[in-house]
Amino acid sequence: MTNVEISYTYGMSPDESVMRGIDTIREVYGIRRLKFNEEARSVAVEYDATRLNPATIASLLRRTGLDLQ
Secondary structure (H helix, E strand, O other), rough: OEEEEEEEEEEEOOHEEEEEEHHHOOOOEEEEEEEEEOOOOEEEEEOOOOOOHHHHHHHHHHHHHEEEO
């Protein structure tokens, strides 16, 4: 297992429906942690790089409705 942390910035702050979608990402095998920084408008995702890649992580975040930049 190779743990990697990647950060993404977002535009609009996530609303309730987006946060519910984020909860489903936490259940994806290989996702270890999600950490939001509201001041910087960023989300850091720690994941297993042997199972996932940055493009997949971005796709999962976009599916929730998060406004990735």
